[in-house]
Amino acid sequence: MLDAKVSEFLQRKGIELNHKQVLVGVSGGPDSLALLHYLWRKRPFYQLSLVAVHVDHMFRGEESFDEAIFVQKFCEERDIPFEMTRVNVPNYIAESGKSAQIASRECRYQFYEEMMAKYQADYLALGHHGDDQIETILMRLTRGSAGEARAGIAWMRPFNDGQIIRPFLTLSRKDIETYCVKHELNPRRDPSNDKEIYSRNRFRKNVIPFLKSENPLVHEHFQRFSEEIQTDEAFLQELTIAKMNKVMDKKAPGEIIIKINDFQAMPIPLQRRGIQLILNYLYNEKPTSLSAIHIENVIALMSNPHPSGTLHFPNGLNVVRSYEKCHFLFRLQQVQSYRFEMSKPGKIELPNGSCIMMEFTNLQEGSTHADTLLLNSEDILLPLVIRTREDGDRMTLKGMQGTKKVKDLFIDKKIPLHERNIWPIVTDGNGQILWVPGLKKFHYSIRQHSDSSFIRLSYIRQ
Numbered sequence: 001m002l003d004a005k006v007s008e009f010l011q012r013k014g015i016e017l018n019h020k021q022v023l024v025g026v027s028g029g030p031d032s033l034a035l036l037h038y039l040w041r042k043r044p045f046y047q048l049s050l051v052a053v054h055v056d057h058m059f060r061g062e063e064s065f066d067e068a069i070f071v072q073k074f075c076e077e078r079d080i081p082f083e084m085t086r087v088n089v090p091n092y093i094a095e096s097g098k099s100a101q102i103a104s105r106e107c108r109y110q111f112y113e114e115m116m117a118k119y120q121a122d123y124l125a126l127g128h129h130g131d132d133q134i135e136t137i138l139m140r141l142t143r144g145s146a147g148e149a150r151a152g153i154a155w156m157r158p159f160n161d162g163q164i165i166r167p168f169l170t171l172s173r174k175d176i177e178t179y180c181v182k183h184e185l186n187p188r189r190d191p192s193n194d195k196e197i198y199s200r201n202r203f204r205k206n207v208i209p210f211l212k213s214e215n216p217l218v219h220e221h222f223q224r225f226s227e228e229i230q231t232d233e234a235f236l237q238e239l240t241i242a243k244m245n246k247v248m249d250k251k252a253p254g255e256i257i258i259k260i261n262d263f264q265a266m267p268i269p270l271q272r273r274g275i276q277l278i279l280n281y282l283y284n285e286k287p288t289s290l291s292a293i294h295i296e297n298v299i300a301l302m303s304n305p306h307p308s309g310t311l312h313f314p315n316g317l318n319v320v321r322s323y324e325k326c327h328f329l330f331r332l333q334q335v336q337s338y339r340f341e342m343s344k345p346g347k348i349e350l351p352n353g354s355c356i357m358m359e360f361t362n363l364q365e366g367s368t369h370a371d372t373l374l375l376n377s378e379d380i381l382l383p384l385v386i387r388t389r390e391d392g393d394r395m396t397l398k399g400m401q402g403t404k405k406v407k408d409l410f411i412d413k414k415i416p417l418h419e420r421n422i423w424p425i426v427t428d429g430n431g432q433i434l435w436v437p438g439l440k441k442f443h444y445s446i447r448q449h450s451d452s453s454f455i456r457l458s459y460i461r462q
């Protein structure tokens with residue numbers, strides 16, 4: 001019964017066991033012990049090479065070592081090569097501050113990797129089954145996971161130079177228990193499996209029995225659901241990657257900028273996955289608090305009629321929208337206010353990498369260029385001041401009664417918020433704003449005499 005289900009599953013998922021070198025992660029519990037036993041029985045049929053791999057996490061002192069000895073003996077009796085390591089996970093937890101589950105997992109995978117390389121293995125087989133699948137999917141949906149994560153546990157995924165495979169995903173916990181009884185395996189029971197402090201155990205105890213009472217084969221439906229989501233996701237991911245490469249303006253470590261118009265032209269399912277892709281790229285370790293809601297919030301930020309806004313995500317990631325651009329970055333650009341005075345020819349380098357150059361000249365050149373300001377020397381009280389914007393900044397403009405707020409000028413020109421704060425503003429010695437370089441000049445007309453001398457200011461952009 002179990003054999004038929006597993007071989008049908010392996011065939012359906014294209015997992016080829018013939019002549020393969022297979023490592024089996026064995027804890028000593030029912031699932032992995034049954035898996036090892038199953039593969040050992042199939043060894044002649046598939047011409048498999050098997051190695052059992054065990055990690056003693058040293059959680060329960062000598063008791064955990066007993067488990068290692070138990071697995072070792074099990075392997076010796078069946079002539080299965082056995083590899084084990086002892087890792088002081090409690091010490092590692094104290095040093096790293098990681099949770100027991102994450103710390104144990106890291107240590108296990110580290111050893112798996114070493115063993116995959118040592119044996120040049122094709123597969124690492126793990127004992128996850130269909131009830132684990134139900135628990136995982138429900139836990140992730142409950143937590144608010146997005147995209148591929150909702151598919152739960154993968155039946156196969158790349159690992160080192162080989163693949164991780166989970167041949168028992170098609171089985172229920174009960175199938176495995178029955179198998180253990182039938183073959184008199186007497187596996188070890190991990191007492192932490194009963195502790196209600198773990199979310200998984202609460203799902204196992206409170207939710208699974210109800211679902212099983214509704215349909216004893218519920219695990220098969222969840223497994224099929226998982227497989228469909230995985231293949232759908234893989235397909236959509238490919239489409240998303242192709243589209244996202246076209247909407248990204250900049251991609252640098254810790255930073256991404258996208259063009260909102262182009263992004264919004266993508267279908268919504270690809271938009272969601274596009275944001276997910278960005279978050280995966282930016283976060284080395286995804287915070288558990290990050291959920292599908294964060295993705296929805298980014299999409300809402302971009303379609304909001306208000307052209308600017310910022311979202312603060314876990315671990316200091318900021319999503320800053322400014323007009324047609326959406327910027328994902330870990331640190332907001334520091335607002336560095338500055339103030340420089342100029343009374344003689346020279347060049348001032350600004351913190352944003354741009355320069356302002358001042359020259360005295362007799363030539364009336366460049367008066368119409370937006371990046372140049374030409375003034376009659378005798379009109380201007382020095383020193384000129386080059387500074388960042390201040391509250392209430394206003395300037396007089398040609399063809400306009402009264403004054404205009406500098407802030408509105410930035411808005412008219414759609415200058416992103418973070419650039420406004422470091423944009424230079426040039427005033428005369430009285431504090432009158434003469435020029436917002438590159439954007440606007442104050443209301444002024446040059447006069448030309450035979451002996452005119454001018455001040456020419458040039459804005460040299462970064």
Ligand SMILES: Nc1ncnc2c1ncn2[C@@H]1O[C@H](COP(=O)(O)OP(=O)(O)OP(=O)(O)O)[C@@H](O)[C@H]1O
Nearest residue numbers: 025026027029030031032033053054055126127128
């Ligand atoms: N200490 C370990 N050493 C090697 N492999 C392990 C170890 N613990 C778990 N694994 C592998 O990871 C799989 C999933 O582990 P998990 O802790 O989720 O399940 P489990 O309840 O320990 O399963 P099992 O009934 O096999 O003990 C196991 O089936 C096994 O293949």
